[in-house]
Amino acid sequence: MWDAFRGQVNGLCGGAEAGFLFLLTGLHTGQVGLRVEWHEKEPPLGGQWEEAVEASLRPMGPRAVLAEWADEGAYSLDLPHTDHRVRYCATGMQAGRCRDTVAEGDLRDRYLLQFWPAAPTRDAVLRQSTSIAAYWHGWARELPPPPTKEEKAVAVAAQEQARQAQLHKSRLAQETRIWGGRLPTLRRLRDLKGSVCGLWRFDADLVENLGRCHEEQLRRVARHAARAAGRRVGLERADWISAALHALDRGQPLPEPFDDLGRLHERMHADDSLRPHYRGRLAVMPQEAAPVPQVPTPAPPIAASAAAQPVTASVSSPPRRATVAAADSTPRGLNGLAPLSRTLNVTDALPAPETHLVDRVEPLRNVGVALPPGAALSSEARASLLQAATDPNAPAILSYLAAGVVPAAACPDPLQAACDALFGAVRVFGPDWPALLDGVRTLLSTGS
Numbered sequence: 001m002w003d004a005f006r007g008q009v010n011g012l013c014g015g016a017e018a019g020f021l022f023l024l025t026g027l028h029t030g031q032v033g034l035r036v037e038w039h040e041k042e043p044p045l046g047g048q049w050e051e052a053v054e055a056s057l058r059p060m061g062p063r064a065v066l067a068e069w070a071d072e073g074a075y076s077l078d079l080p081h082t083d084h085r086v087r088y089c090a091t092g093m094q095a096g097r098c099r100d101t102v103a104e105g106d107l108r109d110r111y112l113l114q115f116w117p118a119a120p121t122r123d124a125v126l127r128q129s130t131s132i133a134a135y136w137h138g139w140a141r142e143l144p145p146p147p148t149k150e151e152k153a154v155a156v157a158a159q160e161q162a163r164q165a166q167l168h169k170s171r172l173a174q175e176t177r178i179w180g181g182r183l184p185t186l187r188r189l190r191d192l193k194g195s196v197c198g199l200w201r202f203d204a205d206l207v208e209n210l211g212r213c214h215e216e217q218l219r220r221v222a223r224h225a226a227r228a229a230g231r232r233v234g235l236e237r238a239d240w241i242s243a244a245l246h247a248l249d250r251g252q253p254l255p256e257p258f259d260d261l262g263r264l265h266e267r268m269h270a271d272d273s274l275r276p277h278y279r280g281r282l283a284v285m286p287q288e289a290a291p292v293p294q295v296p297t298p299a300p301p302i303a304a305s306a307a308a309q310p311v312t313a314s315v316s317s318p319p320r321r322a323t324v325a326a327a328d329s330t331p332r333g334l335n336g337l338a339p340l341s342r343t344l345n346v347t348d349a350l351p352a353p354e355t356h357l358v359d360r361v362e363p364l365r366n367v368g369v370a371l372p373p374g375a376a377l378s379s380e381a382r383a384s385l386l387q388a389a390t391d392p393n394a395p396a397i398l399s400y401l402a403a404g405v406v407p408a409a410a411c412p413d414p415l416q417a418a419c420d421a422l423f424g425a426v427r428v429f430g431p432d433w434p435a436l437l438d439g440v441r442t443l444l445s446t447g448s
Contacts, residue, residue, distance in 0.1 A: 030103070030104070054086060232425075
């Protein structure tokens with residue numbers, strides 16, 4: 001309202017803001033009569049009007065709207081998109097001010113709003129008859145002058161600078177949460193994709209060290225992770241997997257079927273030399289990792305399956321464990337598989353027991369394996385992964401996860417390869433992951 005009248009002599013029709021008019025009435029609460037007219041040229045001023053003022057307006061677009069106070073109603077005006085002179089006339093304004101509030105249908109003051117094409121010029125008071133109109137004219141003339149174009153530009157620039165600063169602050173806070181409360185000092189680590197955030201939560205100092213390593217050191221770490229994961233689950237019993245590891249050592253392209261995870265898992269499933277498949281516990285994020293973000297209260301209802309009763313979500317202790325309490329009061333947990341490429345939030349529906357977990361949340365992405373939905377895992381392997389995802393103490397068939405570390409180690413980006421392969425090996429090593437990372441530190445310090 002104040003900006004609409006700055007620099008004007010009239011206080012009834014504010015046109016100081018480009019594209020807008022602000023109209024005042026004598027009545028405070030209730031209805032007034034208003035007629036809107038458009039003329040081809042300036043119309044005569046009728047003698048029945050006690051107050052009359054003029055201002056200029058150019059609509060901001062092809063559609064002009066007359067809006068009631070507090071957006072209680074809006075009316076489209078067929079107003080040409082050009083410069084207009086505007087005349088605002090009133091009668092009964094003093095009576096409306098004295099009445100203040102009227103019931104519906106009791107019209108005390110009436111108004112006329114007229115438009116005609118004309119070049120913009122200063123506003124003017126054509127007629128003044130009442131004390132309430134004089135009050136508003138005086139109020140408008142005492143307002144500080146409107147800002148200049150230069151001052152407006154400075155203000156807009158300051159607002160944009162503040163907006164960008166707040167945006168940067170929000171993004172930094174979000175990124176810090178993703179990294180578990182501590183950001184890497186190296187920009188190349190923060191820009192890295194894949195599983196680097198997951199590995200960071202296991203050993204941030206080691207990841208910082210990896211960020212400073214040269215390419216050959218990183219390739220050595222990636223190869224070490226692939227071989228360690230393979231030995232852990234007995235993959236070297238298969239000659240074709242050993243051949244892929246040798247190709248990785250020589251920096252050669254991996255042979256088929258390592259170029260396609262679906263066919264890789266199909267061949268593993270058909271290879272009797274890999275049976276029995278290795279079972280073990282997945283590595284769980286350390287306790288000092290950042291806790292799961294708090295779920296807003298109350299949580300929206302969710303369902304565990306199409307036939308299940310609604311369930312509610314809550315966050316429990318220790319950190320990285322989100323529990324979902326169903327209608328039967330049986331707790332179900334999600335172990336810390338972050339960072340998920342498609343995170344299973346506690347506000348999501350948990351997969352039903354018969355659902356293939358890899359089709360639901362793609363868990364193998366978190367061990368350096370970009371497993372697409374429908375990859376050829378055996379039903380036994382799928383069931384074990386589902387159980388491990390809902391119970392961190394349950395053993396899972398880890399052979400498929402370990403095999404996926406091999407193509408992860410062959411990534412063209414050496415830092416990406418080292419982080420993804422090492423994170424995959426960490427998950428395969430389960431509770432023994434500290435020994436794996438100690439071995440990597442020794443490898444980096446001795447070069448052997």
